[in-house]
Amino acid sequence: MPDILSLSKDEVISALSAMGEPAYRAKQVFDWLYVKKVSSCEGMSSLSKALRDKLAVQYPFPVLTEKIAQESKDGTRKFLFALDDGERIETVFIPTEKRATLCISSQAGCKFGCTFCASGLGGWKRNLTPGEILGQVLHVMRAVRPTPVTHIVFMGVGEPFDNYDNVLKAVRLLNDKDGLNIAARRITISTCGIIPGIERMASEGLQVELSVSLHAASEAMRARLMPVNKKYPLKDLLRACRKYAETTNRQVTFEYILIKGLTCTPQAIDELSTLMRGWLSKVNLIPCNPVKEFAYYPPDTCAVEEFQKALERNGVICTLRSARGQDISAACGQLRHERHA
Numbered sequence: 001m002p003d004i005l006s007l008s009k010d011e012v013i014s015a016l017s018a019m020g021e022p023a024y025r026a027k028q029v030f031d032w033l034y035v036k037k038v039s040s041c042e043g044m045s046s047l048s049k050a051l052r053d054k055l056a057v058q059y060p061f062p063v064l065t066e067k068i069a070q071e072s073k074d075g076t077r078k079f080l081f082a083l084d085d086g087e088r089i090e091t092v093f094i095p096t097e098k099r100a101t102l103c104i105s106s107q108a109g110c111k112f113g114c115t116f117c118a119s120g121l122g123g124w125k126r127n128l129t130p131g132e133i134l135g136q137v138l139h140v141m142r143a144v145r146p147t148p149v150t151h152i153v154f155m156g157v158g159e160p161f162d163n164y165d166n167v168l169k170a171v172r173l174l175n176d177k178d179g180l181n182i183a184a185r186r187i188t189i190s191t192c193g194i195i196p197g198i199e200r201m202a203s204e205g206l207q208v209e210l211s212v213s214l215h216a217a218s219e220a221m222r223a224r225l226m227p228v229n230k231k232y233p234l235k236d237l238l239r240a241c242r243k244y245a246e247t248t249n250r251q252v253t254f255e256y257i258l259i260k261g262l263t264c265t266p267q268a269i270d271e272l273s274t275l276m277r278g279w280l281s282k283v284n285l286i287p288c289n290p291v292k293e294f295a296y297y298p299p300d301t302c303a304v305e306e307f308q309k310a311l312e313r314n315g316v317i318c319t320l321r322s323a324r325g326q327d328i329s330a331a332c333g334q335l336r337h338e339r340h341a
C-alpha cells in the first residue's frame with residue numbers, strides 16, 4: 001500500500017470510492033493534507049472516525065521522524081529525518097530576504113560518488129517514495145510557520161533523475177493547485193548529468209527549472225571529479241542541455257564548484273566560456289565547502305571574484321552562490337544520509 005502522500009488526486013478519488021465515499025471527499029482529504037497540513041489521518045476532523053481509521057490503516061502517513069534540527073547562525077535550518085526502515089535523510093531550509101528555499105532529498109544515499117560530495121560517501125540505499133519527498137516539505141512548512149516556503153530545490157541527498165517517476169509525481173503534487181500549489185518555475189531539479197532524465201524532462205511540458213552539476217569544463221577534469229562523466233560524457237551532456245533549452249525555451253543553470261588549484265584556473269575560464277557562450281545558459285559558481293573526508297579547498301575571495309569577472313567579460317551569465325549553513329554542515333556538498341542522532 002502506498003503512503004497517503006504518494007497518492008495523486010485521481011488515486012485519492014479511487015481509494016475513497018473503493019471505500020464507498022463520494023468524489024467530493026477527495027477534495028476534503030487533499031485540503032487536510034496540503035492546505036491545513038495535518039500530520040496524521042486522526043487530524044482530519046471533518047471526516048468520520050471510521051473513515052479516518054480506515055485511511056490510517058490502508059494509507060498511512062510516511063514516517064519521517066525528526067532526529068535532529070539545527071539552526072545556523074545565518075538562519076539556515078537543517079533537519080535530519082529517520083525513515084520507517086531506519087534510513088536517514090537531510091533537508092535544509094534556507095531563508096533569505098527575498099525567498100525561502102527548501103532543499104530536499106530524493107534518495108537515501110547516492111550511487112554517483114562525486115568526489116567533493118558527502119552524500120555519496122555511504123553509497124546508495126534506496127529511492128524515496130513521492131510521499132517521503134513531500135513529507136519533508138510538509139514537515140518543514142509546519143516547523144517554520146508562519147514563514148512560507150517559496151522555492152523547492154531537489155539538491156539534497158540523491159540524484160533526482162535516478163528516481164525519476166517518484167520525483168516527477170512529487171513535483172506534480174507540489175505544483176497541483178489543490179496540492180501545495182507551488183509554481184513550477186519555483187521548483188528546481190538538479191542533476192549530476194543523467195542524459196535520459198534531461199531528455200524525458202524536456203518532454204513533460206513542465207516549467208520547472210533545470211540545474212546541472214557541471215563542476216568542470218573539460219572531459220578530463222570532469223571525469224576526475226565526477227565518475228558519472230564516464231557514462232555521460234561532457235560533450236553529450238552539453239548537447240542534451242542545449243536541446244533542452246531549445247525545446248523548453250528555458251535557461252539551463254550549470255553549477256560549477258570552485259576548487260583551489262583544480263577548477264579555478266585561467267584554462268578553466270577559457271573552457272567554460274567556450275561551453276556557455278551564446279545560448280540559454282547560466283553558471284552558478286560555488287566555492288567548495290569543507291568536507292572532512294576530502295582534501296579540496298576553496299580559492300581565496302580575490303580568485304573567486306576574478307574568475308567570475310573573467311567569465312562575465314567573456315559574455316557568460318554568472319552568479320556566485322553564498323555559502324549558507326556551513327557551521328552546521330548544511331551547505332552544498334555537505335549533506336549526508338548516515339549522520340546519527
Ligand code: SF4
Pocket residue numbers: 110111112113114117118119120156157158159192213
Ligand atoms: S553531487 Fe549529487 S549526484 Fe553527486 S554524489 Fe552528491 S548527491 Fe550524488
